[in-house]
Amino acid sequence: MKKILTILMAFTLVFLVIQPVMATLDIVKIGSEFVIALTKKDEEQARTYLASDVDIPEIREDTPIRKVTGLPSPKENISVTIAYFDDDENYLQGRIAFIWEITFKKEKITDIRVVYDGSNPFMNESKAIKEYEAKNKTNIRPPSKFPFDITHIDGYVDEDVLMLRYRSAGLGGLLQIKVVPHNTDLETLKGENDEFYSLKNGTNALYQPNFPLASQLIFQNGNSRYSISISYSTKENVTVDDLLKVANSMFFN
Structure with a gap:
């Protein structure tokens, strides 16, 4: 100031x-x-x-x-x-x-x-989250840690779907978080090469390394299902640790 x-x-x-x-x-x-x-x-x-x-x-x-x-x-x-x-x-x-x-x-x-x-791209995140929470009567957990510096955020709400896209000006890809109102048994989503991990608060998370064009981590919180994905064009070697870092920061800021 x-x-x-x-x-x-x-x-x-x-x-x-x-x-x-x-x-x-x-x-x-x-x-x-x-x-x-x-x-x-x-x-x-x-x-x-x-x-x-x-x-x-x-x-x-x-x-x-x-x-x-x-x-x-x-x-x-x-x-x-x-x-x-x-x-x-x-x-x-x-x-x-x-x-x-x-x-x-x-x-x-x-x-x-x-x-x-004076632009703060996280204001775009906040606006989309507030709109989604008001429409769907739920609370959303945004991340506080990322595998790269954030310079741009696009957020939008399509009925019961919240999409948040985080980008860095120096990278070609993005990190995406999708939230939908589901209470799904993650076991039904598990593919041949997918693995289960445990977040720091004990929440089960399904890691899908071969999700199209990206690696993805899925977990449930309340009645919402969160999908976190990082495109392969963002980092040469996207690891499960990159995704776990983001997911854990949603519970431990």
Whole structure:
């Protein structure tokens, strides 16, 4: 938080710098309009503000943007845009989503530098879990440990199915957790090369090393069946220990 406040104070000092008023106001306005178009999921409109070779920074959290603020910069032809998430965090304006430094040339954006990224992909996990719990009147156990660093999470609910997909920007595959409302005898799911393991709390778990495109661990908790899988494209050698690490963290945070 101290780092964020330092960044904001630095940009606030910008107002003390005298610049040509119309040029400054124009680029601040255009920068804000560009970001607002992005927050409305109108990428086609947003790209009309860009030069042809400019990449739009990724926003890794699905939480809506509450507010967008534009500020001038002491640097020529540059504006600063601050966006705030619309969530339940106890902040005056909202949690900072990002701070971007936007460079212009002839009213076109030619560069976007990420000064601060406040995205928290685990907010996507939390949102999907809360939706599933409300619809199915149950409690879900999310993991707290992973076999790789998590940079992206996609979560969605399809009636009585919860799907959580965890990815790392540096890896091609993913870890997936699927939850369905079943009380299944795991013995009926056991294949020829499958093995039973015991989680740290005594829960039985079925390890399926030859599940299509991934290895998988299945266990029951209450009336829910959890399936944890790691694709073979994520790690060269996916082991049962990788899956047990995730499963055990769901009971022992």
